[in-house]
Amino acid sequence: MRDRLFSIIQGLRADYIEVRLDESxxxxxxxxxxxxxxxxxxxxxxxxxxxxxxxxxxxxSFNSMDRLADSAAMAVEQATHVGQGHSEFSPAQAVIDKVxxxxxxxxxxxxxxxxKSLLDEYNRIMLETxxxxxxxxxxxxxxxxxxFASSDGSxxxxxxxxxxxxxxxxxxxxxxxxxxxxxxxSKGDFSTVEGLQExxxxxxxxxxxxxxxxxxxxxxxxxxxxxxxxxxFVHEAFGHLSEADHIYENPQMRDIMVxxxxxxxxxxxxxxxxxxxxxxxxYRYDDEGTPASKTYLIKEGLLNSRLHSRETAARMGxxxxxxxxxxxxxxxxxxxxxxxxxxPGTTTFNDMIGGINxxxxxxxxxxxxxxxxxxxxxxxxxxxxxxxxIAEMIRPVVLSGNVFTTLNNxxxxxxxxxxxxxxxxxxxxxxxxxxSNGSPHIRIRNCLVGGK
Amino acid sequence: xxxxxxxxxxSAESVEVFRVTSVRTPVQFEANRLKQIQTxxxxxxxxxxxxxxxxxxxxxxxxxPPADLVRMALETSQFGYQVNFDFPSLQSFEKVEVxxxxxxxxxxxxxxxxxxxxIDAVCSNTAGIICEGSISRGTATFEIASTGGGHxxxxxxxxxxxxxxxxxxxxxxxxxxxxxxxxxPIMDPSPVAGEIIRQLDLARSNAPxxxxxxxxxxxxxxxxxxxxxPLISAxxxxxxxDGASPMKDKKDMVIxxxxxxxxxxxxxxxxxxxxxxxxxxxxxxxxxxxxxxxxAQFYYDLHTAALAGSSSTGNGSRSGGMPSPSIHALVIEGxxxxxxxxxxxxxxxxxxxxxxxAEQGNILNGDFSGNVLLGYKVDNGEITGRVKDTMVxxxxxxxxxxxxxxxxxxxxxxxxxNTPSIYCPAIAVAxx
Numbered sequence: 001m002r003d004r005l006f007s008i009i010q011g012l013r014a015d016y017i018e019v020r021l022d023e024s025x026x027x028x029x030x031x032x033x034x035x036x037x038x039x040x041x042x043x044x045x046x047x048x049x050x051x052x053x054x055x056x057x058x059x060x061s062f063n064s065m066d067r068l069a070d071s072a073a074m075a076v077e078q079a080t081h082v083g084q085g086h087s088e089f090s091p092a093q094a095v096i097d098k099v100x101x102x103x104x105x106x107x108x109x110x111x112x113x114x115x116k117s118l119l120d121e122y123n124r125i126m127l128e129t130x131x132x133x134x135x136x137x138x139x140x141x142x143x144x145x146x147x148f149a150s151s152d153g154s155x156x157x158x159x160x161x162x163x164x165x166x167x168x169x170x171x172x173x174x175x176x177x178x179x180x181x182x183x184x185x186s187k188g189d190f191s192t193v194e195g196l197q198e199x200x201x202x203x204x205x206x207x208x209x210x211x212x213x214x215x216x217x218x219x220x221x222x223x224x225x226x227x228x229x230x231x232x233f234v235h236e237a238f239g240h241l242s243e244a245d246h247i248y249e250n251p252q253m254r255d256i257m258v259x260x261x262x263x264x265x266x267x268x269x270x271x272x273x274x275x276x277x278x279x280x281x282x283y284r285y286d287d288e289g290t291p292a293s294k295t296y297l298i299k300e301g302l303l304n305s306r307l308h309s310r311e312t313a314a315r316m317g318x319x320x321x322x323x324x325x326x327x328x329x330x331x332x333x334x335x336x337x338x339x340x341x342x343x344p345g346t347t348t349f350n351d352m353i354g355g356i357n358x359x360x361x362x363x364x365x366x367x368x369x370x371x372x373x374x375x376x377x378x379x380x381x382x383x384x385x386x387x388x389x390i391a392e393m394i395r396p397v398v399l400s401g402n403v404f405t406t407l408n409n410x411x412x413x414x415x416x417x418x419x420x421x422x423x424x425x426x427x428x429x430x431x432x433x434x435x436s437n438g439s440p441h442i443r444i445r446n447c448l449v450g451g452k
Numbered sequence: 453x454x455x456x457x458x459x460x461x462x463s464a465e466s467v468e469v470f471r472v473t474s475v476r477t478p479v480q481f482e483a484n485r486l487k488q489i490q491t492x493x494x495x496x497x498x499x500x501x502x503x504x505x506x507x508x509x510x511x512x513x514x515x516x517p518p519a520d521l522v523r524m525a526l527e528t529s530q531f532g533y534q535v536n537f538d539f540p541s542l543q544s545f546e547k548v549e550v551x552x553x554x555x556x557x558x559x560x561x562x563x564x565x566x567x568x569x570x571i572d573a574v575c576s577n578t579a580g581i582i583c584e585g586s587i588s589r590g591t592a593t594f595e596i597a598s599t600g601g602g603h604x605x606x607x608x609x610x611x612x613x614x615x616x617x618x619x620x621x622x623x624x625x626x627x628x629x630x631x632x633x634x635x636x637p638i639m640d641p642s643p644v645a646g647e648i649i650r651q652l653d654l655a656r657s658n659a660p661x662x663x664x665x666x667x668x669x670x671x672x673x674x675x676x677x678x679x680x681x682p683l684i685s686a687x688x689x690x691x692x693x694d695g696a697s698p699m700k701d702k703k704d705m706v707i708x709x710x711x712x713x714x715x716x717x718x719x720x721x722x723x724x725x726x727x728x729x730x731x732x733x734x735x736x737x738x739x740x741x742x743x744x745x746x747x748a749q750f751y752y753d754l755h756t757a758a759l760a761g762s763s764s765t766g767n768g769s770r771s772g773g774m775p776s777p778s779i780h781a782l783v784i785e786g787x788x789x790x791x792x793x794x795x796x797x798x799x800x801x802x803x804x805x806x807x808x809x810a811e812q813g814n815i816l817n818g819d820f821s822g823n824v825l826l827g828y829k830v831d832n833g834e835i836t837g838r839v840k841d842t843m844v845x846x847x848x849x850x851x852x853x854x855x856x857x858x859x860x861x862x863x864x865x866x867x868x869x870n871t872p873s874i875y876c877p878a879i880a881v882a883x884x
Binding site for chain 1: 482483486487488489490491492493494495496507508509510511512513514515516520521524525527528529530531532533560580582618620621623624625627663690694695696697698702755759773774776808809811812813814816817819821822823825840841843844845846847849880881882883884
């Protein structure tokens with residue numbers, strides 16, 4: 001295969017060419033209430049070729065390997081049609097490597113029947129909880145091998161196994177429906193979805209309790225976020241803005257995002273990096289063959305660096321960071337996050353809530369999104385804080401912020417960093433990409449909370 | 453397909469094969485100019501089979517031998533659900549126009565020209581705006597065959613135009629945009645350029661807003677982005693069957709404003725959501741979900757319908773897995789009131805164009821809460837500017853129980869929702 005790919009690449013004229021070939025196998029189980037709705041398996045092959053000519057890009061994807069040579073020619077032809085200027089693309093050393101999948105407990109070696117009995121047990125725990133109306137469970141695992149060859153002379157084979165589990169407990173009384181979910185993900189370790197019985201029971205009980213919980217009245221509050229929700233916060237509030245493809249071609253954004261600009265207090269350090277080992281967003285090379293790195297986006301409150309592909313790095317005169325990722329062969333790589341987190345500080349949880357007369361403690365996540373400047377993120381669980389103590393449970397809240405003020409309003413960072421591996425990120429139609437994010441507990445002053 | 457059917461029928465009681473073949477060519481613009489041309493070819497085959505009365509499922513794309521696909525489906529059938537329906541035996545369907553040969557003949561250069569014309573129009577209206585978007589054409593062929601004798605095949609074209617503008621001004625970021633999609637070529641740049649320019653003109657300055665309760669107009673974009681997700685979930689036969697829908701015991705009851713008509717309509721010619729049959733080979737048809745405020749009908753696929761003692765409404769849909777109920781194209785019937793008249797009626801209020809985060813709340817319950825990504829403040833019947841750092845929260849069922857007016861300004865959003873503006877008496881606003 002290596003010789004074939006190189007002979008195709010060498011036979012074409014472009015400033016840069018890359019070929020990616022995917023092979024994948026996946027399995028999936030889905031429940032609605034008592035019913036197993038889906039037990040399915042998927043297998044697939046596919047590939048793509050991307051070419052850069054005079055600053056213009058061409059991209060062609062296909063399923064059937066006999067389309068490889070034609071697609072390569074088409075990608076170059078399209079790039080040639082687009083290219084009017086000159087290509088800027090960071091040079092790279094040729095890399096020849098083979099990366100095997102990490103798997104502590106390989107989900108592919110576990111029979112479907114064993115997966116099913118584990119999920120049956122979780123489902124029973126939820127359904128037996130008084131007040132639970134129904135449940136929803138989705139489990140999936142995928143093994144994927146990606147072969148990458150480029151005109152740099154690189155040839156990299158990387159395999160990875162990704163798995164995820166989402167459980168929802170749904171309680172209902174009259175026309176009121178409340179739900180609580182639990183999401184777990186992992187890079188090839190089935191044991192992360194085992195032994196969740198207590199957590200599963202807790203989400204079911206909480207869904208029922210939510211039926212009696214009051215709603216908060218909207219407005220600004222001092223909020224404390226748990227590590228999971230603070231992880232979603234940092235992903236939405238700052239991670240996306242750090243992606244250089246939002247910046248590199250926009251002169252005003254380049255002014256706003258000038259390195260050294262202050263975004264937060266001295267205590268604020270934000271990191272992204274696929275080189276941080278063992279997490280769901282970890283890998284050795286990105287989809288342009290750049291080795292993974294660990295990047296300080298914010299260091300001591302100041303904008304320190306950003307996430308790059310080889311094109312955005314070259315255009316901004318900075319170094320590639322290994323953040324060009326494609327969800328599969330039918331998309332070109334774009335700048336994405338990997339493992340994003342706020343580094344721990346020194347504040348204990350009790351000190352953090354101790355001084356709050358009236359505030360909101362928001363935990364766990366439901367979702368999040370950003371428009372770069374403004375962002376929203378929603379909690380899966382929330383409580384009032386009254387007189388320095390956690391008080392009554394309230395209906396989950398949607399929080400919102402503005403990147404130019406909210407990071408500055410973080411006035412306490414905890415000592416209890418934890419990573420959430422259950423999420424997936426969406427950008428430009430490529431979703432859900434495996435990422436992780438995390439943080440210690442953080443406190444934000446003057447945070448906008450939606451409510452009636 | 454025949455080969456898979458033949459291999460599978462040797463070991464299974466009944467078999468169904470679903471195949472989609474597609475090719476799509478997006479032309480992409482970045483930073484106000486052409487950036488990339490793509491060609492995406494895809495073939496995927498999904499196999500459902502019934503073995504010992506139980507459902508097996510496997511799916512493949514690319515070079516996967518038919519025997520492997522059958523083996524995978526047989527393996528999963530050990531765990532599958534007890535099958536309670538037959539694969540349809542239908543072979544002919546009422547014609548729905550979804551193919552226009554013109555689409556395949558649109559040249560790349562004319563797509564480039566269309567995108568660049570839109571960008572130039574927007575840039576000449578507003579200096580400093582950065583546009584990003586795509587013009588895309590594509591063809592997809594859907595085929596279904598089963599051992600029950602059912603056979604369906606349909607070729608569909610698609611043409612779509614999407615453009616977003618980002619304007620950075622005084623440390624303030626504004627997003628505007630439009631998306632249109634059809635089975636026929638969309639070659640006129642003016643509707644998309646005009647819509648973006650309209651949004652830019654309205655958002656030229658920011659207006660202050662205070663926390664409280666205000667009347668609100670959801671524009672067609674606002675309706676599509678804020679109010680529909682909870683209804684789509686609540687009218688899904690599966691949500692109803694599970695008892696997780698607030699509509700579960702409201703069938704035939706009037707719980708919405710009498711003027712409200714909500715229909716799922718896959719029969720409108722040349723709309724991208726239109727189709728003669730669903731992804732299980734059942735005839736797709738027009739279904740009224742809300743009829744003059746009354747909960748008229750829920751939507752079903754074969755499996756869910758059989759469990760619910762109902763029948764398929766032709767809403768079986770596949771998105772990477774087994775079929776499940778899904779809507780084709782939602783149409784909210786337009787009213788008689790112009791947006792200008794709604795505006796005149798408003799002493800102090802809010803117009804919502806885009807709500808960010810609206811689908812991240814408890815959709816099942818009809819709750820939504822989000823940041824007004826694009827919205828305008830109204831004072832004494834006039835738009836006074838864009839609101840920022842503002843959240844609104846509401847419940848779809850409370851909002852739509854009694855509305856002030858339904859607009860005469862219906863339009864398609866991305867080709868899958870057709871809606872007018874809706875003017876509601878009150879929404880909770882939280883502002884900084």
